[in-house]
């Protein structure tokens with residue numbers, strides 16, 4: 459059960475911060491009671507105007523640069539799916555942990571505002587980045603296979619329940635034509651079989667773009683609840699229409715993915731920010747030693763041998779409550795360049 463102090467939630471923005479050119483950078487910190495209620499009941503919620511137009515413009519300007527392999531910090535991102543001249547042009551493009559390569563991406567993904575928003579919504583003492591996703595679905599772009607973020611994020615950490623949250627920020631107007639994010643409402647309450655989702659990780663991954671007969675929702679259909687609870691022909695699936703600068707928040711166990719971009723002209727760019735509870739620990743076990751239960755390959759490579767604490771170099775704390783005994787990782791304020 460989520461610990462949401464509904465009466466204390468109210469729509470509020472940080473005071474606008476402007477750069478030397480007078481552009482106003484802003485990220486919403488708190489969400490309305492309606493958003494919190496939708497998140498709890500349906501497993502996702504739309505937040506209009508989460509970030510200001512200046513933030514959208516600043517992020518959009520990094521896409522060509524990043525996918526061209528120009529990494530401002532000199533550090534490669536942890537994953538870089540799609541390269542100009544090599545990859546299929548219409549494949550959906552993804553960079554994971556762009557925050558390590560680009561300080562504009564870092565400014566948003568590691569902002570205290572998003573960490574505070576997540577912590578208030580989830581009842582956490584603080585938030586860390588789990589990973590970011592720089593997502594670019596070009597005109598004609600391929601679908602994203604249905605999955606639960608818990609299958610590759612939450613299952614790596616303890617305690618499991620409610621330990622991660624995704625904030626998907628639209629950088630173009632997102633609607634069904636361009637393959638916006640789709641959700642199975644209420645699927646965060648379906649039974650979660652940890653062993654199954656971890657074992658099936660390869661099949662259910664983001665990049666399984668409908669291989670099973672061209673159906674990008676195929677992985678979800680293996681859940682008994684998908685047949686029992688969804689209306690025939692997936693009539694219950696919700697494809698969220700979100701204007702650029704708006705966002706969708708989703709629960710770690712909510713089944714989601716997206717269809718193809720059927721537009722011939724409109725790209726669908728987004729920044730996914732996957733935040734985790736600041737006081738989680740890795741599951742015990744080290745994969746290199748062949749130990750049972752070890753974290754899987756995506757996150758396990760950041761685990762220190764023989765211990766379960768998280769390294770702030772990979773999982774910086776972006777916001778922490780004053781009484782949490784933790785604090786925002788010291789290096790972030792010098793590292794992040796946008797005034798958000």
Ligand SMILES: O=C(O)CCC(=O)C(=O)O
Nearest residue numbers: 593602624626715716730
């Ligand atoms: O951008 C998409 O279509 C899917 C994004 C996603 O799976 C996520 O942010 O968790």
